[in-house]
Amino acid sequence: MNHSISLTVNGARRDFVLDDPRVTLLDLLRERLHLTGTKKGCDRGQCGACTILVDGKRINSCLALAISHDGADILTIEGVARGDQLHPVQAAFIAHDGFQCGFCTPGQIMSAIGMMQEAQAGNDPERIRECMSGNLCRCGAYAGIVDAVLDAQGQMDESSQRRSA
Amino acid sequence: MxxxxxxxxxxxxxxxxxxxxxxxxxxxxxxxxxxxxxxxxxxxxxxxxxxxLDGLDQIETLGDGSLRIGALVSNADLAHDAEFARSYPAVAEALLSGASAQLRNAATVGGNLLQRTRCAYFYDTASRCNKREPGSGCDARDGENRGHAVLGWTESCIATHPSDFCVPLVALDAMVEIEGRGGRREVALDQLHRLPGDTPERDSVLEPGDLIVAVRLPPAARGFAAHARYLKVRERTSYAFAVVSAAAALRIESGMIVEARLALGGVAAKPWRARAAEDVLKNVSPTADAFQEAAWRALTDAKPSGDNAFKIELARRIVVRALTLAAAGTPARIPALPASPFAATSGADHA
Amino acid sequence: MPELNLTSTPAHLRHGSNIGQPLTRRDGILKVTGRATYAADNHPPGMLFAVMAVSSISRGRVVSLDVAAAKRHPGVVDVMTHDHKPRLAIDPEVKTNPFVFRMEVLQSNEVRYANQPIAVVIAETLEAATEGAVLLAPRYEVQSARVGLDAGESFVPPVVGVGNPAEHRHGDIEAGLASAEKQIDAIYETPPQYHNAMEPHAIVASWDGDNLSVDMPTQGLMLSLARIAELFGIAHDKIHIRSPFLGGGFGSKGLMAGPQVLGVMAAKLVGKPVKLVLRREQMYGPVGHRAPTRQRLRIGADGEGRLTALDHHARTVSSTFDDFYEPAADASHTLYAAPAIRTSHDAVRVNSGTPLFMRAPGEATGSIALESAIDEMAWACGMDPLAFRLKNYAEVEPITGKPFSSKALRACYEQGAARFGWTKRPLRPRQMRDDAGLLVGWGMGTATFPALMFQAEARAVLRRDGSGAMEIGAHDMGQGAWTALAQIAADELGLDIDRVEFKAGSSDLPDAGIAGGSAHTATAGAAIRSAGAAVIAKLADLATSDERSPLFGAGNAGVIARDGRLLRRDDESRGESYSDILARAGVAEVEARGTGAPNPAAMEEYAMHAHGAVFAEVKVDPVLGQVRVTRMAGAFAAGRIVNPRMVQSQLFGGMIWGLSFALHEEAITDRRTGRIMNANLGEYHIPVNADVPPLDVITVEEHDPHVNALGIKGVGEIGITGSAGAVANAVWHATGVRVRRFPIRIEELLTRR
Known part of the structure; x- marks a missing residue:
């Protein structure tokens, strides 16, 4: 049975016919829309490599059926930069060497952006570690990841202060 | 699939x-x-x-002072609801100690109640498992079972229930609202999950078609807000299921425990309410001796189901600790490492 | 795949020029934007999806597969089985060289371990292929599984690791033990571990007649290419493998794995491009692992804390069908100056996949046992663990008597201890508590890893427009080859790094050897250096033999290449740009090749190792037994550091692996069936962010004129060694409980309150 669904992906509305309700958001993005920045590390919600934002919230796209998310607004790693202008989190990951192999990186970055929007961790390194613990990194770039998040958080706090001043 | x-x-x-x-x-x-x-x-x-479905994602305070949580409220939204966290801090702490932020953002209240065991033999479809395939046997019984149940298990199943959320909920007498073919009914959360007996395939009392629509905390549940903790021992600092966990909630008046609530996680096929332990804590001072006594009562019926005798001792210890922490008072803010034994020493920045 | 053009848009911050500078990763922008293309990100037109079915038994035969049921599933195109598969040119059981391991590519119905591939379902969608594999519902003839370190008759393997003798003797062990005033005789156990790179092994394979195009992660492009060539009977030049990025390897992607060969076979069977990606649980079998060990250490020391004997025996396992033996005991060869050292190994065969190199193979397993035992002996002698190690400091390599090519371990001990504050450590265990009442313990371990080198080739080009190119089939699995090797290339070509087109990660480039043994930067770097020198020499020839050049006649004095110019060595005011030289000579470019290889004479003369000292603090809940590492400091001397930023990251990563070894990682095998019961990332625990404390790394300056042309020793693996022991020793120091079975579990710390 075919199902028509529509999603907003990185700001653009996409309507399509889903011929199979088994397709997860992750496989939809990777194998059908060829947005391969989002990675599959475990496919079981245990590694965080597939983290995307759905309606502004970070989730594991491997455990989300696409069909159930009809109408959702999706942000993936491909939609984070503005042209050549990197998102502060992206730039901070480079500056603080918050990755090695880079495979978990899109998920880490999406998770970090989602975490900042949740506003639970602030600039407390311990809360950041806890709130980023859903993203495994086998290379062991955790120290750089925490530094990158702190740096980006600082920059974003500063710019929002400037805006409100 | x-x-x-x-x-x-x-x-x-x-x-x-x-x-x-x-x-x-x-x-x-x-x-x-x-x-x-x-x-x-x-x-x-x-x-x-x-x-x-509409109307299942609300958190509302009812006229009698009870709190009704729609089944589709996400774990994260519930835990981060400031009023909720103030009133039911152990529940919020338990929620935040479970899974990862991503999973908590997606996972729902109703789904959390109905999550299934992490028993490796249940997950491994090549193994015999009475829960997955009734009558096939239990390969966990003589298998790798250091994480398995020490309370309420039977020869047919030694699996545990993995939820953190349910542990303080059951301590606080949460009710579950169910819509079924016969209309709406409610059961106590303590009655929702079943011990395995010889029908471990049935995790709960739900019948086909039964839909959990809400979880309700009775008015009395708020009375424990000042002295409530959830504590969880695990094999990673975060993002790991409990080896053993405990929720402790006390009402303390004039230095005496007026009422105690205690439940254990990771020890049985259901969140384990320890009523015998609660009884010995009624109208006593919150002392180490009293908590020790409660811990012994809580685990009186415990027995190893395999290579897991340590869980009984660990459960006793975690009961004492959880009660001690609860007696000391709920922290003003949920710790950076929720429910962790390391919660009190957060901020390990020496550099 | 987006064109990997790392020169047109500099993706890095410049902090100076080249070697020794902490440039940010040149592939950074690609990686943070999701544009770095890993193998499974490819979608050639017409591509089909292949999914493996794997065995649930660990020993026996597949009796039947319901191929018809799988084929009935909509979208399933074909099912590749033992009975229906393309023919291979050679039997994959034949070991044509020591780096060929036996693989399961449907050549028989035999099952040798759990999670062995037994069929491949090829379908139009991933969903169909996945379900098709389930529908095969295999039936088996089951034989009893051989599991664990006591699975059967033990034997002494002919070699351990890569060609090491199973036994080494130096001095008289029994006499050394007999004369000892203190003795330690202890048994340590380490579990099976799985690499679990975040990127599952994957392959996208396309045949065009006899030509094969492959995207797959590999740490060894040329070894993989040669393996494909012999298995499929095609010439090397018909095969193109692209591996621009690996999502981690850690040894599991060093050699062509069976499932990747299955991807090539599947593409051949259906005549279309095929993508095959392992599911996470399928990585617990056919792609290698670290074997379990049981190690006995017998150590003697005299009344002053000097070692009299060090006897290290390791029991390990290999598969029933192939040989790889974790050389755990060899860790005792180099660190401590005992007059008598014996290392020995034996093994049993079990129904698991063949163990393989996993980050610091032998060194990691051996180090945690050795460093624990040394710590136990220091305590037995009533000595501070650092003082004890210094007392037994090896001035020459103990097992061979060779001098070290360089060894700054003393400085590592000093600087690491100072950074950590080690002098405040109480000698006795269980003496420190924090404000919350948690037990606090401090432990240390010595790190060591051999400085290895392989062979490689590179091609260098200088162009008339003033740019240059360096080509080498090098591999970036996260260590930073795209950046570090380009830094070396820029220096050797005398160009700004942004003027160098650096090409790597493809099999049509010169052979860079294998990215393993922590030797890739040294190996590829030496080839780059040699190619750079050769192309500069050619350019210099053009200039110095040309009367019109200011460099004319500089032959004897020589020239220097810098900033795109050649300068007279004896008068740097006289020089000429590359462009001018090439323009006048009327050539578009000059090119040259160079090779890098180890120097056998130096290896004969010197022992070559990197060293380090790691200090760890843990906190332990005295009642509940949960452990957390709260800080770590490591000081490492590893020769020349090409890029300090990336070296720090590598060492951090290694230290986290050490932490994980001590506290987290363990594959749980069902002792009856041989199945791995935690073949996932939920219950096979690797550290999460909250497990990792603030880390501190010091790189100690070390100049090594012997180890290789660039003086590089490598940093990929050393971080694990020392760290695992440091954490274990800190747990003892916190609790007074010596746990000798790893990872340390909560129940072992519940013994006391």
């Missing part, structure tokens, strides 16, 4: 009707169901998607 029909009912009644047939299951966030389907543990014919 086996191919399935996908239906998206427009009403609770339609959902119940759609899910009543054999082979049908409800789909909420799917954080557990999809995992089970990918592992071949669950092979439903029909998914009844309830995520688009």
């Amino acid at each position: 086996k191919p399935f029909d996908y239906v998206r009912p427009a009403s609770v009644a339609a959902a119940v009707a759609a899910a009543a047939q054999p082979g049908a299951v409800f789909l909420a966030a799917g954080t557990n169901l999809l995992d089970l389907m990918k592992g071949g543990v669950s092979r439903p014919d029909r998914l009844v998607d309830v995520t688009h």
Whole structure:
């Protein structure tokens, strides 16, 4: 049975016919829309490599059926930069060497952006570690990841202060 | 995954009707169901998607002072609701100690209650498992079972319930509202999950088509806000299931415990309410001796189901600690490492 | 795949020029934007999806597969089985060289371990292929599984690791033990571990007649290419493998794995491009792992804390069908100056996949046992663990008597201890508590890893427009080859790094050897250096033999290449740009090749190792037994550091692996069936962010004129060694409980309150 669904992906509305309700958001993005920045590390919600934002919230796209998310607004790693202008989190990951192999990186970055929007961790390194613990990194770039998040958080706090001043 | 029909009912009644047939299951966030389907543990014919139903995502205080949490409220939204966290701090702490932020954002209240065991033999479809395949046997019984149950288990099943959320909920006498073919009914959360007996395939008392629509905390549950903690021992600092956990909640008046609530996680097929322990804490001073006594009472009936005798000792110790922490008072803010033994020493920045 | 053009848009911050500078990763922008293309990200037109079915038994035969049921599933195109598969040119059981391991590519119905591939379902969608594999519902003839370190008759393997003798003797062990005033005789156990790179092994394979195009992660492009060539009977030049990025390797992607060969076979069977990606649980079998060990250490020391004997025996396992033996005991060869050292190994065969190199193979397993035992001996002698190690400091390599090519371990001990504050450590265990009442313990371990080198080739080009190119089939699995090797290339070509087109990660480039043994930067770097020198020499020839050049006649004095110019060595005011030289000579470019290889004479003369000292603090809940590492400091001397930023990251990563070894990682095998019961990332625990404390790394300056042309020793693996022991020793120091079975579990710390 075919199902028509529509999603907003990185700001653009996409309507399509889903011929199979088994397709997860992750496989939809990777194998059908060829947005391969989002990675599959475990496919079981245990590694965080597939983290995307759905309606502004970070989730594991491997455990989300696409069909159930009809109408959702999706942000993936491909939609984070503005042209050549990197998102502060992206730039901070480079500056603080918050990755090695880079495979978990899109998920880490999406998770970090989602975490900042949740506003639970602030600039407390311990809360950041806890709130980023859903993203495994086998290379062991955790120290750089925490530094990158702190740096980006600082920059974003500063710019929002400037805006409100 | 086996191919399935996908239906998206427009009403609770339609959902119940759609899910009543054999082979049908409800789909909420799917954080557990999809995992089970990918592992071949669950092979439903029909998914009844309830995520688009209206009215199931509210947190509301009712006239009698009880709190009603819609079944589709996400774990994260509930835990981060400031009023909720103030009133039921152990529940919020338990929620935040479970899974990862991503999973908590998706996972729902109703789904959390109905998550299935992490027993490796349940997940491994090549193993015999009475829960997955009734009558096939239990390969966990003589298998790798250091994480298995020490309370309420039987020869047919030694699995544990993995939820953190349910542990303080059951301590606080939470009720579960269920919509079924016969209309709406409610059961105490303590009665929702079943011990295995010789029918471990039935995790709960739910009948086909039964949909959890809300969880309710009775008015009295607020009375423990000043002295409530959830504590969870695990093998990673975060993002790991409990080896053993405990929720302790006390009402203390004039230096005496007026009422105590205690429940354990990771020890049985259900969140384990320790009423015998609660009884000995009534009208006593919150002392180490009293807590020790309570711990012994809580584990009186415990016995190892395998290579897990340490869990009994660990459970006693965690009961004492959880009660001690609760007696000391609920912290003003949920710790950076929720429910962790390291919660009090957060901020390990020496550099 | 987006064109990997790392020169046109500099993706890095410049902090100076080249070697020694902490440039940010040149592939950074690609990686943070999701544009870095890993193998499974490819979608050639017409591509089909292949999914493996794997065995649930660990020993026996597949009796039947319900191929018809799988084929009935909509979208399933074909099912590749033992009975239906393309023919291979050679039997994959034949070991044509020591780096060929036996693989299961449907050549028989035999099952040798759990999770062995037994069929491949090829379908139009991933969903169909996945379900098709389930529908095969295999039936088996089951034989009893051989599991664990006591699975059967033990034997002494002919070699351990890569060609090491199973036994080494130096001095008289029994006499050394007999004369000892203190003795330690202890048994340590380490579990099976799985690499679990975040990127599952994957392959996208396309045949065009006899030509094969492959995207797959590999740490050894040329070894993989040669393996494909012999298996499929095609010439090397018909095969193109692209591996621009690996999502981690850690040894599991060093050699062509069976499932990747299955991807090539599947593409051949269906005549279309095929993508095959392992599911996470399928990585617990056919792609290698670290074997379990049981190690006995017998150590003697005299009344002053000097070692009299060090006897290290390791029991390990290999598969029933192939040989790889974790050389755990060899860790005792180099660190401590005992007059008598014996290392020995034996093994049993079990129904698991063949163990393989996993980050610091032998060194990691051996180090945690050795460093624990040394710590136990220091305590037995009533000595501070650092003082004890210094007392037994090896001035020459103990097992061979060779001098070290360089060894700054003393400085590592000093600087690491100072940074950590080690002098405040109480000698006795269980003496420190924090404000919350948690037990606090401090432990240390010595790190060591051999400085290895392989062979490589590179091609260098200088162009008339003033740019240059360096080509080498090097591999970036996260260590930073795209950046570090380009830094070396820029220096050797005398160009700004942004003027160098650096090409790597493809099999049509010169052979860079294998990215393993922590030797890739040294190996590829030496080839780059040699190619750079050769192309500069050619350019210099053009200039110095040309009367019109200011460099004319500089032959004897020589020239220097810098900033795109050649300068007279004896008068740097006289020089000429590359462009001018090439323009006048009327050539578009000059090119040259160079090779890098180890120097056998130096290896004969010197022992070559990197060293380090790691200090760890843990906190332990005295009642509940949960452990957390709260800080770590490591000081490492590893020769020349090409890029300090990336070296720090590598060492951090290694230290986290050490932490994980001590506290987290363990594959749980069902002792009856041989199945791995935690073949996932939920219950096979690797550290999460909250497990990792603030880390501190010091790189100690070390100039090594012997180890290789660039003086590089490598940092990929050393971080694990020392760290695992440091954490274990800190747990003892916190609790007074010596746990000798790893990872340390909560129940072992519940013994006391």
